[in-house]
Amino acid sequence: MSRVFVLTLDGVPCSLLKELELFRDLWGEGDLVQMDSVLPTLSSVAWTNFQTGRNPGKHGIFGFIDRKLNPFEIYIPLSRDIKSPTVYELISESNLNAISVNIPLTYPPRHIKGIMVSGFLCTDIKKGTYPPDFSEYLLKMGYIIDVDPSLAYTDKDKFLKMIYQAFERRIDLLDYLLEEEWNLLVFHIMETDRIQHFFGKDDLEFLEFFKVLEKKVMEIYKKTPEEVEFIMLSDHGFTEIKYDVNISNWLEERGYLKFKDDRSRGFNALGETVAYSLIPGRVYIAVRSREPFGIVEKENRERIVLELVEQLKEFRAPETEESVFKRVYRKEELYTGEYTDLAPDIILEPSYGYNLVSKLDSEWLFQRPRQKGMHTKDDAFLFLKGHRVAIRPQIEDVTTILLHFLEIDIPKDLDGRNVLKD
Amino acid sequence: MDKACTIWFTGLPCSGKSTIANRVAEILKNKGYRVEQLDGDVTRKYLSKGLGFTKEDRDENIRRVGFVAKLLTRNGVFVTAAFVSPYREIRDEIRKEIGNFVEVYVKCPVEVCIERDVKGMYKKALKGEIKNFTGIDDPYEEPLNPEVIVETDKETVEESVGKVMRKLAELGYIDEWSEPEGYSEEEEEIVKKRLEDLGYY
Numbered sequence: 001m002s003r004v005f006v007l008t009l010d011g012v013p014c015s016l017l018k019e020l021e022l023f024r025d026l027w028g029e030g031d032l033v034q035m036d037s038v039l040p041t042l043s044s045v046a047w048t049n050f051q052t053g054r055n056p057g058k059h060g061i062f063g064f065i066d067r068k069l070n071p072f073e074i075y076i077p078l079s080r081d082i083k084s085p086t087v088y089e090l091i092s093e094s095n096l097n098a099i100s101v102n103i104p105l106t107y108p109p110r111h112i113k114g115i116m117v118s119g120f121l122c123t124d125i126k127k128g129t130y131p132p133d134f135s136e137y138l139l140k141m142g143y144i145i146d147v148d149p150s151l152a153y154t155d156k157d158k159f160l161k162m163i164y165q166a167f168e169r170r171i172d173l174l175d176y177l178l179e180e181e182w183n184l185l186v187f188h189i190m191e192t193d194r195i196q197h198f199f200g201k202d203d204l205e206f207l208e209f210f211k212v213l214e215k216k217v218m219e220i221y222k223k224t225p226e227e228v229e230f231i232m233l234s235d236h237g238f239t240e241i242k243y244d245v246n247i248s249n250w251l252e253e254r255g256y257l258k259f260k261d262d263r264s265r266g267f268n269a270l271g272e273t274v275a276y277s278l279i280p281g282r283v284y285i286a287v288r289s290r291e292p293f294g295i296v297e298k299e300n301r302e303r304i305v306l307e308l309v310e311q312l313k314e315f316r317a318p319e320t321e322e323s324v325f326k327r328v329y330r331k332e333e334l335y336t337g338e339y340t341d342l343a344p345d346i347i348l349e350p351s352y353g354y355n356l357v358s359k360l361d362s363e364w365l366f367q368r369p370r371q372k373g374m375h376t377k378d379d380a381f382l383f384l385k386g387h388r389v390a391i392r393p394q395i396e397d398v399t400t401i402l403l404h405f406l407e408i409d410i411p412k413d414l415d416g417r418n419v420l421k422d
Numbered sequence: 423m424d425k426a427c428t429i430w431f432t433g434l435p436c437s438g439k440s441t442i443a444n445r446v447a448e449i450l451k452n453k454g455y456r457v458e459q460l461d462g463d464v465t466r467k468y469l470s471k472g473l474g475f476t477k478e479d480r481d482e483n484i485r486r487v488g489f490v491a492k493l494l495t496r497n498g499v500f501v502t503a504a505f506v507s508p509y510r511e512i513r514d515e516i517r518k519e520i521g522n523f524v525e526v527y528v529k530c531p532v533e534v535c536i537e538r539d540v541k542g543m544y545k546k547a548l549k550g551e552i553k554n555f556t557g558i559d560d561p562y563e564e565p566l567n568p569e570v571i572v573e574t575d576k577e578t579v580e581e582s583v584g585k586v587m588r589k590l591a592e593l594g595y596i597d598e599w600s601e602p603e604g605y606s607e608e609e610e611e612i613v614k615k616r617l618e619d620l621g622y623y
Contacts, residue, residue, distance in 0.1 A: 042622065064622040076613060078604055080580040085441055089579065093444045108604065110580075111449050121616065123609045131452065149619035197620060279622060338534070338575070357621065371621055412539050 002405045004229045005178075006186045006398070007217065008050075008103065010043055011193035013237030014381035020207070022214050023232075023383070026221065030230075030385040034378070036394045037236040039334055039347050040280050041375040043104040043120065043193065044077070046235035046395050051086040051103065053399030053416035057335030059084045060342055061105065063278060064121070072292050074267065074278075076121065079106050083339055085411075087399055088112045091184055094408050099177055102145075102170070102188035115177075119188055120146055143169050146190055152198040153370075159198065160205055164212075167191040171216050178223055183406060189213070196238040196373040203372075229405045230385035233398055237379025241369035242353035243317060245324055247277040249365045250315065256308070260293075264361045267293070275308060277358040280375075281325075281348030283308065305330055305345050312348065317366065324354045336415075349377060388421035426455070427595045428491040428501040428520050429586065432513060432565060433528030434557045435543060436535040438574035438582070439504040442528060445583045447502045453596065458494050460487055461504040475554040481512045488516030495522050500595075508556045510563040524593065526586055527568040532557045534575045569593070 014034040017023060026032065038046045038056065040063055048061040056062050060083035068075055088110055091098045098114040100106060107118035109130035117138065118128035122145055129135035144166040151159035167189065174187050192213065199206040217232075224230055251257035251274075260271025270276065270293035273286040285301050286294030296304055312328045331343040350356050355374040382393050384401070400416035403409075410418075429446060431439040440461055450457045466473070469486050473479040484507050491501040507513055517523040535557060536544045547555035554560045570589045572582035584599075591599040605613060617623035 064617050076605075076610070076617070080578055080604075083578050085579060089441060089445065092448060093440070111445070111452060113448060121613045123605070123612050146616075149616060153619070338537075355621070409540070412542065413537065 001407045002229045003182065004184050004231065004402050004405045005224055006231045006402060008186065008188045009192045009232065009234045010188065010190045011196055011236050011238050011375065012234040012381060013376065013379040015237065015379050017381055020210060022210060023217065025218060026383060030383060030387055031389045032381060032383045033389050033393065035233065035380040035382040036392065037377045037380045038395060039329065039349055039377060040282055041236045041377045042280065043235055047104045048082055049396040050235065050398055052082065052084045053087065053396050053414040054084050055335055055337060055396065055415045057340035057343060058337030058413065060339040062343055063282060065278060067278065069290055072267065079108055079110060086110065087403065088116070090403065090408055091406065096183035096406065097181055098184040099180065099182045100186045101173065102190060103186060114182060120190060141169060141172060143173060147194055149194065163191045163194055163209070174220060184402065197371050200240055200372040231398065231402065232383040234380045235395060237376035238373045239352045239376050241355045241371060241374045244355045244357050244367045244369050246357050246359050246362055246365055247281060247283065248358045248360050249363065251275050251277060253365065254311065266360050274304060278344065279356065279358045281350060281356040282344035283346035283348065285345045308346060312346065317354065323351055325349060326351045352376060389419050390421040391419050393419045425522065425595060426495050426498045426500045427522035427524050428495050428503060429524045429526060431504040431526045431528050432507045434530060434532055434535045434562055435506055436538040436540055437528045437530035439528045441579055442572060442582050442586065443502040443504040445579060446586050449587065450500050456499045457502065458499050459502050460491065477509065481509060484512045484516060488519055492520045495520055506556050508560065508562040510565065513565065524570065524589060525565055525568040526570045526572060527565045528572055528574060530574045
């Protein structure tokens, strides 16, 4: 049985690695390939695919926020809302040691055999660390869970400084953990995502950060024992935003969404509504007696979905004449499993440059973007040391690969495939 | 000596008994309790080798497991036992034998268990390649008064584990059980702000 080290770089596009020739020294040591992420393309969803090896229809996570029904409520899903077992449980069951650091949606931390340090959206190192004693070490070394993104709008220098601080502390921790006992080490770098939200490829700060990243990752790689299986991946790509597009406003303009009250009151202000949206690009039919503002009879849901899909496909940006969406999906086309019911009825895959938001309190449809970068589904990457990849992978395939390396039986209902050549 | 108990997980194959039992055992160990885990894979290899799956053999298997669990429990060791154990009578028999006995009914519709089919056993049973398979051609008798019922098709693993741990605390076998914490109100506001600043809210 092998030991496995998975280094995860949030949001690093495969195309960027090739363009900037990053990690060039690694390229000859294995396979570096482009990988598909998930829809909606968000870290919480993508890393849950990775944690469970399953699609959102089976693990039940569809975004950083979601809606509860009866009564209708917007909430922030936590690790306990993941509805299928994770790789960490499988590993603990096999009596193997796992260390997981900073993977999104691991808060509250699971009590695994090993160490779990929660990632985004954990706010308290003590509460986010298992076993709790390990938090003392983290606090002592000045570990930072995440940078404060509000600084990017108010003090960009301070924001950048914090990114480097968080990154350096994280690398120090990784250095320490490499020497510990583990069968699986999963270690997540979040700063790669944060920098791409607020800096573009033309910014010197952007290029400098990625050079530092490359140097540090290569140092870590060289320290990793030869016999350890080394996997590196991202959960999505990034591209420059041309426009923010407000799907709630699109629905309102066409009469699908109506306000009975001041729009600043959000969902509480909705009146006789046919469809509503959650960020990014999730559209739900508002069913009578399910959503308090819903007017669609259950038996008409399917018809409305088809009607909306056709209209959404035609949606173009007036200035560029480009289609706003690369594809428009019904949930049945994307997800399988017992929690597909919880999924949005329609899922929008944006064209590059069109950042989908759902703001009930804003009246604009298109707006110049607040940030520089947005996520892309088809440009994540996967690097495997010493192995070749047979087919274009999807993020949940990585779970199957690492279970294979650890010689753990692959559960029958996993969606991840073993994409290794031979 | 510490007051320990046997936590007996019963339910259909692939209902999630082992997953929950393992988590409970892990948490108990981490709290400093002594724990032994018993399940079909281990006992059928060492304790009950040669026994088959007729009702008589199954009962005998459970009786032997119950005997071991009794010895451990009376010596202050927590036992997590994950067995299909489909027959009510034998479960009740070992309950009496052991005394400190917490029965956890791991409830899950057979259709969902078939879909999970971790080891491919349902497939074989449905083809008729395995006989006396619980849920297919052998009955499962639900517990009438289990201490805990978990519904693994409706609950997350953590929720089910929480139910068991709460019951252990309630019955005085462990000191206390507090749920893994979520956000305080203040933290929730910070999180919402972060999500908004990143454009995720």
